[in-house]
Amino acid sequence: MAFTDKTRGMYSEIIAGLKDAGLYKQERFIHSSQAADIEVEYPEGAELKKVINICANNYLGLSSHPEVVKAAHDGLDSHGYGMSSVRFICGTQDIHRKLEQMVTEFLGTEDTILFPSCMDANAGVFEAILTKDDVMISDRLVHASIIDGIRLCSAMHDTFKHSDMAHLEEKLLLHGNKRLKVVITDGVFSMDGDTAKLDKIVELCEKYGALLFVDDSHSSGFIGKTGRGTHEHYGVMGKVDIITTTFGKGLGGASGGCVSGRKELVEMCRQKARPYLFSNTIAPPVVAGVIKVLEILSASTDRRDKLEKNTEFWRKGLIDAGFIIKDGDTPIVPVMLFNAKLAQDVSRDLYDEGIYAIGFFFPVVPQGQARIRTQISAGHEIHHLEKALEAFKKVGKKYDILGKTKQEIIEKYGM
Amino acid sequence: MEDMKQIIKDYVIKEYVEDDTELTYDSPLISGGIVDSFSMVSLKRFLENKYNISIPDDQATPEAFDSVNKICNLVNEFLK
Numbered sequence: 408m409a410f411t412d413k414t415r416g417m418y419s420e421i422i423a424g425l426k427d428a429g430l431y432k433q434e435r436f437i438h439s440s441q442a443a444d445i446e447v448e449y450p451e452g453a454e455l456k457k458v459i460n461i462c463a464n465n466y467l468g469l470s471s472h473p474e475v476v477k478a479a480h481d482g483l484d485s486h487g488y489g490m491s492s493v494r495f496i497c498g499t500q501d502i503h504r505k506l507e508q509m510v511t512e513f514l515g516t517e518d519t520i521l522f523p524s525c526m527d528a529n530a531g532v533f534e535a536i537l538t539k540d541d542v543m544i545s546d547r548l549v550h551a552s553i554i555d556g557i558r559l560c561s562a563m564h565d566t567f568k569h570s571d572m573a574h575l576e577e578k579l580l581l582h583g584n585k586r587l588k589v590v591i592t593d594g595v596f597s598m599d600g601d602t603a604k605l606d607k608i609v610e611l612c613e614k615y616g617a618l619l620f621v622d623d624s625h626s627s628g629f630i631g632k633t634g635r636g637t638h639e640h641y642g643v644m645g646k647v648d649i650i651t652t653t654f655g656k657g658l659g660g661a662s663g664g665c666v667s668g669r670k671e672l673v674e675m676c677r678q679k680a681r682p683y684l685f686s687n688t689i690a691p692p693v694v695a696g697v698i699k700v701l702e703i704l705s706a707s708t709d710r711r712d713k714l715e716k717n718t719e720f721w722r723k724g725l726i727d728a729g730f731i732i733k734d735g736d737t738p739i740v741p742v743m744l745f746n747a748k749l750a751q752d753v754s755r756d757l758y759d760e761g762i763y764a765i766g767f768f769f770p771v772v773p774q775g776q777a778r779i780r781t782q783i784s785a786g787h788e789i790h791h792l793e794k795a796l797e798a799f800k801k802v803g804k805k806y807d808i809l810g811k812t813k814q815e816i817i818e819k820y821g822m
Numbered sequence: 823m824e825d826m827k828q829i830i831k832d833y834v835i836k837e838y839v840e841d842d843t844e845l846t847y848d849s850p851l852i853s854g855g856i857v858d859s860f861s862m863v864s865l866k867r868f869l870e871n872k873y874n875i876s877i878p879d880d881q882a883t884p885e886a887f888d889s890v891n892k893i894c895n896l897v898n899e900f901l902k
Contacts, residue, residue, distance in 0.1 A: 547858065554860070566861045568840060581867065774855075 429747065430770075435763075440471035441660060443786045447763060458763040459791050461781045463660075466629050466738055467700075467710045468786025470660035474703065475696045479661075482695020494521075494688050495677075502694045509701045510667055514627070514635060514652075515644040518670040520677050521694075523686050525624050525653035525664030526552040531680030532620075532649065532666050533560035537589065542582040545591035546570065546603065550622055553591060562589075569596075572607045579615040587618060589649075594623035594637030595630060598772050598780065600739030602630070605641035613646075620649040624664070625739060628657035628704055629711040629785075648672065654693070659700040663689035714738055714785040717792060721783050724796040729809035731816075738783040741767075742799070743776070745813060746820035750777040753802055760798035775822035826897065831890045833868055837861075847891045852884040859884050869893070875900040 425431045435449040441463060446455045469475055482502065492498035503521060510519040522528040529552040533543060541562040545553065548569045557564050565582065567575040575590065582588055590612055592603040605621065612619045623636040631639025638647045649668040654661060666676050676683060689697075704710065718738045725732050731743040744750045750766030757764050757779070768777035783792070803809045808816050827847050835845055838857045851857040857865065866882045869875065877900060886896045 545860075547861070557860070563863060564860055565863045566858065578864070581864065 429751075429768075441465055442471050443468070443784060443788070443791050445763065449758070456758075456761070458758065458761050459787075459795055460763045461783070461787075461791075461795055462763055462765045463782060463784065464625070464656035465660050465784050465786060466625075466657035466714055466782070467704070468714075468784045469658070469700050469703070469710070470786075472659075472700075472703070475659055475699050478699030479692040479696035482698075483692040486691035486695065488692070489690055490687055493684060493686065495684065498687055500691060500694075502691065502698065503688060506689075506694050506698050506701075507665070509698060510665055513701055513705065514650055514667045515638075516647075516650060516667040516669075518673040519665050519667040520673050520680075520683065521688050522664045522666065522680075522683055523688060524655065524662060525622070525651055526555075527682035527686065528651040528664040528666045528680075529553045529556040529622060530559060531556065531682040532651065532672075532676055533557055533562065533589075534681065535676045535679040536649075536672050537562040537587060539563070540586040541589065542585040542587075543589050543591055544575065544578045544582065544617070546593065546596075548596050548598070549591060549593050550597060550624070553593075553622060557591070562587075570601070570604060572604065572611065575608070576611055576615075579611060579617055583615070588615065589618045589620055591620045592622070593625070594621045594650075595625035595737050595739065597625050597739065598741065598767065599733050600735045600737045600741060601733065602626075602637050602640065602735070602737065605637050605643050605647070609641075609643045609646045618648040619646070620651070621647050622651045624651070624653040624656055625737070626657075627652040628700075629714050630737065633708055634704055634711040654689070654697045654700075658704075659693075659696050661693045661696055663693055663697065710785040714783065717785065717787050717789075718783045720789065721781070721792050721796075724792065725799065728796065728800050728803065729811070730799065730803060731813060733778075740781045740783065741778040742781060743778050743813070744808070744820075745775055745777055745817050745822060747777045749806065749808075749816075749820045750779060753779055753806065756802045756805065757798055760801060762795050762798045764795075775817070826894050827890055829872070830869070830893050830897075834865070834890065837864060837868075845890075847894075848889050850888055851890075852888045857887070862887055865893075869897055873897055873901060 435447050437445050437447055438455055439446040445460045447458055448455055486500055490498040507519040533556045537560055539561040543557055543562050543564045545566050546569055547566045565578050567578050595602050626636040628634045630637050638644050651666050654663040722740055733741045747768035750768050754766040764779050764781055767780050852859055887893055
């Protein structure tokens with residue numbers, strides 16, 4: 408047996424080290440469907456507690472929508488449970504191609520290819536389309552999955568300071584001699600909730616002949632007037648060469664992702680992207696569910712409009728109460744607490760008040776930038792948000808942070 | 823040597839430091855999280871252009887780039 412006591416001890420020590428450093432992740436078991444109101448078992452073995460969920464990526468409240476659930480049931484009946492094959496052998500059904508065509512139309516691109524997840528899309532796309540003669544220039548705050556994809560690619564990699572257009576221009580000049588330059592950014596940044604300045608980035612890409620890649624996972628379905636994403640919001644539809652996005656957040660919340668964009672780039676992924684070639688694609692019932700999601704969102708903007716109103720209500724409520732939040736207008740609303748222990752304590756106390764919201768701290772966010780990240784949903788009703796605000800105010804008062812400046816909070820609790 | 827240290831330190835501050843972090847010639851750049859190992863490429867290109875040298879990829883390691891002093895030592899190797 409290779410897994411000796413010594414090996415076991417080595418891993419046990421590493422895990423103990425994670426616990427000591429406050430980096431150990433513990434899951435909470437939800438016994439209900441994903442929704443605004445959920446039932447949670449936490450810690451393990453505890454009695455179920457009814458709480459309001461304000462930390463899901465369920466932006467449009469579609470995760471348990473009856474029409475989506477029914478479509479998934481119907482898809483299960485008509486197309487089965489699984490494919491037992493990768494796409495290019497015998498793993499492609501009519502509904503897979505139908506979903507690709509629907510996504511293309513929804514995002515206003517040329518073509519789309521499905522991946523098992525957006526993590527896989529990001530892991531596979533760069534290696535499929537770039538070589539060592541190219542350069543990837545990424546915003547310093549892009550998602551971890553993009554960083555993994557970049558690591559797997561032989562092209563040179565450089566970064567620009569977060570949303571700093573002057574710095575991006577310097578980098579485009581610096582790498583002017585490369586065969587291809589690709590600017591890489593998130594559409595909405597998941598930790599701060601701010602958006603990439605896509606209008607400015609498109610201008611720079613056109614000026615310096617660079618391709619543009621945008622991960623719109625925290626945007627698709629609700630950012631922009633008709634929810635197409637950050638490219639719609641900034642008036643640059645048709646000018647983003649590669650969009651990756653997920654079906655695991657606003658678009659139903661189950662699983663799956665895609666690369667959508669220039670048809671030749673999509674074709675390169677179909678021929679060369681390893682997570683596409685060597686893994687089953689999205690299961691039939693999930694495909695059927697996402698098709699229904701896109702039908703719902705294409706027929707009406709009611710859900711993204713409601714999300715916008717809920718977000719305004721929530722942001723204003725937190726500011727009026729005296730909390731420091733990150734500027735922006737997306738449904739990702741970070742409540743800044745700066746100190747890691749304070750973020751953990753506030754999260755715990757909110758849970759006791761029936762509000763499920765998680766603290767984020769180093770290394771997920773920079774040192775001294777600890778926060779509670781709240782995420783608003785069209786599935787929330789105003790009464791949910793009012794109750795959550797009352798809980799935030801009560802806990803904020805307990806820790807005496809309401810109306811306090813960043814400096815005052817840091818003086819009281821440290822970085 | 824002092825000039826080189828100051829030039830490299832100034833570049834690191836301009837390129838990588840986004841808050842009021844104090845930097846010394848011995849501050850750990852990569853292991854201290856000031857310079858993302860991903861972002862080293864621009865530092866390498868800056869050094870190559872500034873000092874008209876070529877640093878092979880296998881020598882442009884996170885360890886060799888971990889402080890202003892270490893970077894100066896590396897650059898001096900190629901200036902010899």
